[in-house]
Amino acid sequence: MGMNMGKILFFKWNAFMQEGIERALQELNIDYDTFYYIFKDWEKDDEFVSIFQSYVMENRHKKYDTVFSVNYSPLISSVCMEAGIHYVSWVYDEPLHIRSKTSLKNSCNDIYFFDRMQCERYAKRGVNAHHMPLAADSFVFSEKGIEQIIKKRKNGTEQGVIPKEHINYDCDVSLVGKLYKSDYNYICTPLDQYLRGYLEGIVEAQKKVYGGCFIRDMVTSDLLKKLNNQYIKASNGLFRVTKDEMNFVLGTEVTGRERYMALALLQNRCNVHVYSDDTDERLNKVKFRGHIDYYTQMPKIFRASKINLNISLKLIETGIPLRVLDVLGCNGFLITNYQQELLEYFEPEIDLVIYNDMVDLVTKVEYYLKHDNERNAIARNGYEKVKKLFNFKDKLSVMLL
Numbered sequence: 330m331g332m333n334m335g336k337i338l339f340f341k342w343n344a345f346m347q348e349g350i351e352r353a354l355q356e357l358n359i360d361y362d363t364f365y366y367i368f369k370d371w372e373k374d375d376e377f378v379s380i381f382q383s384y385v386m387e388n389r390h391k392k393y394d395t396v397f398s399v400n401y402s403p404l405i406s407s408v409c410m411e412a413g414i415h416y417v418s419w420v421y422d423e424p425l426h427i428r429s430k431t432s433l434k435n436s437c438n439d440i441y442f443f444d445r446m447q448c449e450r451y452a453k454r455g456v457n458a459h460h461m462p463l464a465a466d467s468f469v470f471s472e473k474g475i476e477q478i479i480k481k482r483k484n485g486t487e488q489g490v491i492p493k494e495h496i497n498y499d500c501d502v503s504l505v506g507k508l509y510k511s512d513y514n515y516i517c518t519p520l521d522q523y524l525r526g527y528l529e530g531i532v533e534a535q536k537k538v539y540g541g542c543f544i545r546d547m548v549t550s551d552l553l554k555k556l557n558n559q560y561i562k563a564s565n566g567l568f569r570v571t572k573d574e575m576n577f578v579l580g581t582e583v584t585g586r587e588r589y590m591a592l593a594l595l596q597n598r599c600n601v602h603v604y605s606d607d608t609d610e611r612l613n614k615v616k617f618r619g620h621i622d623y624y625t626q627m628p629k630i631f632r633a634s635k636i637n638l639n640i641s642l643k644l645i646e647t648g649i650p651l652r653v654l655d656v657l658g659c660n661g662f663l664i665t666n667y668q669q670e671l672l673e674y675f676e677p678e679i680d681l682v683i684y685n686d687m688v689d690l691v692t693k694v695e696y697y698l699k700h701d702n703e704r705n706a707i708a709r710n711g712y713e714k715v716k717k718l719f720n721f722k723d724k725l726s727v728m729l730l
Contacts, residue, residue, distance in 0.1 A: 335393065337359055337397055342365070346463065352468070359725075362393075381404070385412050398417075406438055409437045415437055415439070416438050417729065418441065421651050423644055424580075424644055428573075442458055443460075444647055445670060447648065462674075463724075470627075470658055475625050492621075496626075500601065501601065502595055502638055503631075503636075504603050505637075507607055512578050513528075516575075524555060540666065545572075556570060589609065593611070596613075596615050602618055603617050606619070631660075631661030634662075636663075637656045647668060648670055657708075663681040674719075675714060680710045681707065681711050
């Protein structure tokens, strides 16, 4: 650890990865305090700005030289800019859930993106952007780790629900995540047949491509102009879309269709559980088991499912989504779509399994359900690899030391 390193203020909200981050800060002997807040709106929250500003001012003597957060907050950045404090954020979302991108260029920022393409896109625009894959802490996800978190919640030192004991999570295939009901039908309604067909063409073409997202290239300024001409006419000038919004609608629509298709094909072949707030009455053989807690229930599900499915949001271009590392960090067996950065670290059929299309997915699910030993060996390899290459200690050393 560099001796000149001052104190860190770790900003916490209801984000993933924070338990692992705190354990790593302690292991690295980094001096830090935490500040907990849930934004009402990530871009406009005057109450937060005034509380956070006064906190930073009143604690000048503590000499915070860095504020650190999971995901990027424009409001934290503006306070840091004014106070002359370094702001480091580690982003696990793509796309970024902020409307205005201007504050990204603030000179106090160092922003670490998990997706290399996303990182390069922002770097080209003059943002201090760096590439940093995400991490998983296998101890946090272990039975002992889960007990510790439940204990902290029971004595009130940590926010969060205490789940019921002894729930049976056993199943053949599980999917943890949204079904992505998008606004696609809503935004198609006012359009003429040509534009509707054009958008459908983009969705269908992207659906056939695994590993690589060209939606952003297809939503040109020319297309946006045509779309907005029709929206403005239909809504008397009240409705228009931005490029980011259009990308998001098309990306979520493609993902929703892909997840639906996978579940529809698998539901007749094995028992499938979905953990999500969403349901779909067309998937009448899927067992929808509702929302689950990230720390206390998710790891048990990943271990109890013979196969864990990851179908990434199509807007993630090359990066390894957190879900992949979480499954492997829990010693779960994973079948996932192809993402370019996966192959930089993992070997298919050795650490995890990659499907190339829907037919391939069904074939591989059927194969691995019958081959327990192979499945368990692959899960074990993936687990060891995540422990070695995706631990918080290594990542935080780069970002903070």
